[in-house]
Amino acid sequence: MGQYARHVFVCTHGEFCPFDGSAEVHRFLKEAIAARGLKRDIRINKSGCFNQCGNGPMVVVYPDNVWYGGVTLERARRILEEHLVGGRPVEELRYQAPPGPNKNAGRMAAIHAARAAAQPGPSGRQP
Ligand code: FES
Incomplete structure (x- = not known):
């Protein structure tokens, strides 16, 4: 047994997950665990x-x-209640992919495009 009963990692420093709200998911889980007095576990x-x-x-x-993918705040609430507190993984939310790297090129391109569109133009104004 390690130092914690469960150790949860949220991708907040990758290039793409933060665009889809991973920092909010991390904050929600961290605050919810603290509020329940479960920080030691x-x-x-x-x-x-x-x-x-x-x-x-x-x-x-x-x-x-x-592993869970596409974790919205609503899904994070279920993961918190059913898995982290209840001890049962949320099977219907479990990430389904072959072992190893699995990148969604379409979504990555959409995020790149959204970021490029949000960049200020040469005049410093939003396009
Ligand atoms: S940016 Fe989150 S898995 Fe790569």
């Missing part, structure tokens, strides 16, 4: 990229080795 950490870019926000729970 469950650790919520920020992490770098899991090589599943475009499928995020990605959340991984160890030692269960359960």
Whole structure:
């Protein structure tokens, strides 16, 4: 047994998951665990990229080795209640992908395009 019963990693430092709200998911889980007095049992950490870019926000729970993709705040609430507190992984939200890197090129391109469109033009004004 490690230092924590469960250790949760949220991809907040990758290039893509933050665009889809991973910082908010991390904050929600961290605050919810603290509010429940579970900080000694469950650790919520920020992490770098899991090589599943475009499928995020990605959340991984160890030692269960359960991966969740596309984690919205609503899904994070279910993961909190059913998995982290209740002890049962949320099977219908479990990330389904082959082992190893799995990137969603279409979503990654859309995020790149959205970021480029949000860049100020040469005049410093938004396009
Ligand atoms: S940016 Fe989150 S998995 Fe790559």
